[in-house]
Amino acid sequence: MPPSAPSPTPRQPRQDRRLIWFSALVVLLMVTVTAAGSLIALRGGRVIGQAEQAWSTVAEHTDRKLILYADIRAAFGYGGFIHAFKNLILRGDLMYYFTAAHHMHRLDQNIHLYRALPLTEAETAALDTLESTVERYRGMLDVAYDQTRAGTLGTLLDPLVTVDDAAAVAALDDLARVIAGEMAATRISVGRTLTLGQRLFGSLPWLIPLSLIAVVLTGALVLRLNRVVRQAERQSAELADSEQRLMTVIEGSIQGLLIHDGDLRPLFVNRSLARMYGYESAAELLAEPTLEHLIAPGQRDQARQARQSLLNGEVDELSLRLETSKRSGDLVIIDAAVRLVPWNGAWAVQATMIDVTAQELHHQELESSRATMEAHATELAGLADSLELARLEAEAQRQFQHRLLDTLPSPVFYQDPDGRLKLVNQAFEEAFLGDAINQPGELGERRLVDLLSDDLKTVAIKTDCRLIAAGDDRVVSFGGETLFADGQMHHVVVRQALVRDAFGTPCGIIGVISDITGQKRLENELRRMATTDFLTGACNRRRFLEIAGLEIERARRHGRPLSVLTMDIDHFKQINDTHGHATGDLALKAFVAACEETLRGGDALGRMGGEEFAALLPETDAAGALVLGERLRAAVSRIDLRGADRRPVPMTVSIGQATLNPAEPNLDALLAEADRALYRAKQDGRDRVVGALAS
Numbered sequence: 274m275p276p277s278a279p280s281p282t283p284r285q286p287r288q289d290r291r292l293i294w295f296s297a298l299v300v301l302l303m304v305t306v307t308a309a310g311s312l313i314a315l316r317g318g319r320v321i322g323q324a325e326q327a328w329s330t331v332a333e334h335t336d337r338k339l340i341l342y343a344d345i346r347a348a349f350g351y352g353g354f355i356h357a358f359k360n361l362i363l364r365g366d367l368m369y370y371f372t373a374a375h376h377m378h379r380l381d382q383n384i385h386l387y388r389a390l391p392l393t394e395a396e397t398a399a400l401d402t403l404e405s406t407v408e409r410y411r412g413m414l415d416v417a418y419d420q421t422r423a424g425t426l427g428t429l430l431d432p433l434v435t436v437d438d439a440a441a442v443a444a445l446d447d448l449a450r451v452i453a454g455e456m457a458a459t460r461i462s463v464g465r466t467l468t469l470g471q472r473l474f475g476s477l478p479w480l481i482p483l484s485l486i487a488v489v490l491t492g493a494l495v496l497r498l499n500r501v502v503r504q505a506e507r508q509s510a511e512l513a514d515s516e517q518r519l520m521t522v523i524e525g526s527i528q529g530l531l532i533h534d535g536d537l538r539p540l541f542v543n544r545s546l547a548r549m550y551g552y553e554s555a556a557e558l559l560a561e562p563t564l565e566h567l568i569a570p571g572q573r574d575q576a577r578q579a580r581q582s583l584l585n586g587e588v589d590e591l592s593l594r595l596e597t598s599k600r601s602g603d604l605v606i607i608d609a610a611v612r613l614v615p616w617n618g619a620w621a622v623q624a625t626m627i628d629v630t631a632q633e634l635h636h637q638e639l640e641s642s643r644a645t646m647e648a649h650a651t652e653l654a655g656l657a658d659s660l661e662l663a664r665l666e667a668e669a670q671r672q673f674q675h676r677l678l679d680t681l682p683s684p685v686f687y688q689d690p691d692g693r694l695k696l697v698n699q700a701f702e703e704a705f706l707g708d709a710i711n712q713p714g715e716l717g718e719r720r721l722v723d724l725l726s727d728d729l730k731t732v733a734i735k736t737d738c739r740l741i742a743a744g745d746d747r748v749v750s751f752g753g754e755t756l757f758a759d760g761q762m763h764h765v766v767v768r769q770a771l772v773r774d775a776f777g778t779p780c781g782i783i784g785v786i787s788d789i790t791g792q793k794r795l796e797n798e799l800r801r802m803a804t805t806d807f808l809t810g811a812c813n814r815r816r817f818l819e820i821a822g823l824e825i826e827r828a829r830r831h832g833r834p835l836s837v838l839t840m841d842i843d844h845f846k847q848i849n850d851t852h853g854h855a856t857g858d859l860a861l862k863a864f865v866a867a868c869e870e871t872l873r874g875g876d877a878l879g880r881m882g883g884e885e886f887a888a889l890l891p892e893t894d895a896a897g898a899l900v901l902g903e904r905l906r907a908a909v910s911r912i913d914l915r916g917a918d919r920r921p922v923p924m925t926v927s928i929g930q931a932t933l934n935p936a937e938p939n940l941d942a943l944l945a946e947a948d949r950a951l952y953r954a955k956q957d958g959r960d961r962v963v964g965a966l967a968s
Contacts, residue, residue: 330508334390338452340614341387344625345403345448347590347612348379358410361417367639370418371632372592375608377414379625380407382528389518391511399447529607529626532616535584537564540621549607549628551600569597580622583613595626606630684786687772690741690779692720704788707758721784726755726762733767740771741779752789763790806880808858809865817879817887821940824877824891829938836898836932838888839947840868840905843925843959845884852916860914860924867908871901887944895932895964902928902962910960925960927951932965 347353354376361369384404392400523530529546533539542555550567552558568576572595579591590612599605607626614623675698678685684701688694697706705724722730722737732751740749752766769784804816812820821837828835842848842864849857861884868878868888877889888905890898906926914922929951931943946965954963 335452336615338387338390340623341383342448342452343612343614344610344623345380345383345387347610348376348383348625349403349407350590353590353592353610354380354410358414358417361414361421365421367418367421368636370414370421371629371636372608373414375627375629376610377407377411378627379528379610386523391508393451395451396448399451402443403448527627529624529628531564531624531626532614532621533564533624534619534621535580538562539564540616546626549599549605549626551603567597568595572596579611583611583622584620589613604630606633681785683788685784686721686786687781687783688721689781692722692737694719694721695781701786704757704763704786724755726753729753729755729765736767736769737782740769740782744771744779746771763788764793765789809861809880811865811868811886812877812879814879814881817877817881817889818940820877820879821889821944824889825933825938825940825943828891828933829935832935833892834894834932836890836893836895836930837943837947838890838898838902838905839881839929839931839944839951840886840888841927841951841955842884842909843927843955848922848924852918852922856914856916856922860912860922863912863914864909864924864926867912868905871904871908873901887947895930898930898932899962899964902930906960906962927954927959928962929954930962930964 349355354373357369357373357376360366361373384400384407387396388400523543527545529549530541530543531539531546532541539559539561542558544555547553547555547558550558558564565573572593576593576595579593582588583591590610593609593611595607595609597605597607606629608629609624609626611622611624613620615621678696678698679700681698682700684704685698686694686701687696706719722733725733729751732753736749736751748768748770750766750768752764754762754764757763766787766789767784768787769782771779772781772783774780804812804819806813824835827833842860845857845860848860861880864886865878865880868886872878872888873890875891879887879889881887888901890901893901906928909924909926912924914924916922929947929949931947931950933943950963950965954961957963
């Protein structure tokens, strides 16, 4: 019988089932890989799209940094603030101050906008350096403005012109390098990742056989892309927040910001610019097909040439002064700084504008005021010349008056209402001050009354008060003795009068002081000569009788005693005949000297004629008169008189005494009674005192 076929082993179905399961697993794996690859491709496409969008946001903000950097450099550079600042210093024109202030405001605004963006440490350091330099320039700009207004700018010319702005330029260069490095690094990092992802995900649906490898690579790439997407989304959120703040600042800025293409079609307008031209919102201005109507017809060619110069690269920035009309027709004057900036992959024209209408009108008013002031200055110069001529004439007149006063021999003074001396002549200085005073201001607080004696000071104060208070216009005078600078007492007469100003108000007192000391001395000498005996110095007969009459009247009125002595030098004729008249004169003088030494202070001695004398004794009764007469007799007897031959000449005197009778107070009767007593003294042998019988 033929052999039968071998029966299947139990493992075969198990192997088939394994193969089926393996195949199914492979198919399932392939389907899974394909599905996973498709899902990964879709996810990768979305991630790449998000990365591209995040990169677009980063690139847009980096472009915004470049725009702000360009505006900062243009506002600071020699076509902007530095140019206007140095022109202000060199030319002294306030118009350059307004231009410099405008560029300074641009710098502050753009630096503030830049700080609103995400910054690196290098950008922060560069901005800090730039801000410190700008702040230093701001202080110098204020100083230059003040000194320009004051007309003293020349004192600051050298230190301001030679100011060093290298730090600010270095900070700007650092900022440019930071922006460029950040842009390049971002472009390299994100660009490589996006390029790799695009290549992988673009070929993924057709690379199913390599799905396992693609899964691994795609997973790694997805992880990398997820990190990039998260980073980009984080940066996008930060940049979106910064952009929101930036747009808030830009919209709230007082500067107008305009970006347009080469054909003046608006690309961006902020709210300040729209209001500057009379629009309610920026959207209204953006809806305009062209902005050419914002430029005055006469300035359109200038604006067109400026745009062409920028587009051709001939200049980096231009400054324009535009005079045009608002939407309402009102005049508006705008200062614009124009430059090229990148915008959505192309170059656009950016204009930063500020409304200077009020400043320009104010400047025009200042110019008009300056012209008016110059005309007034010319008039004032002429008036000043006239005043100077009048001053010179007045000074010459004053000098003449001073010289005239100095030639006067009498002291002359002028004092204010408070008595302070304001003007004196040379004679016054020599008499009262004793030092040289050439100017009225050197008199200080000296007062005339302080230079006078106490008695004269009281009279002077009363006279001044009467003149000032009562407004007495008469010339008044007073006199007395006062001490001069030479240490001697002088008898003066002060004549003074009130001085009034143009309104009639008393403003001082002018006076002349006459020194009458010599005149008084002469008067006294004449009086003495008229009342005294020229040889002996005793009172003459007339003066003695005057004194006697007055004393008798006083004694009678008050009931007081009074006596008189009549005296006669014994043998006086014999003295003259024997020794000569010269010896006789000496005898008379010696007799009077002895009497004056013996008589009291209130007594009076008079020569009645020849060798006859009389003595008047007030407050003296008969007994007292006899005692005093005896003293006189003894004094005369002691006189040591010698003649020309040196021989002694004896001298004696006979004295008669009489006392006033209250019942008959008569001078003639009194003298007659004393003469009778004298006659008896001579009869009794001379050299004796004899009283009247009635006494």
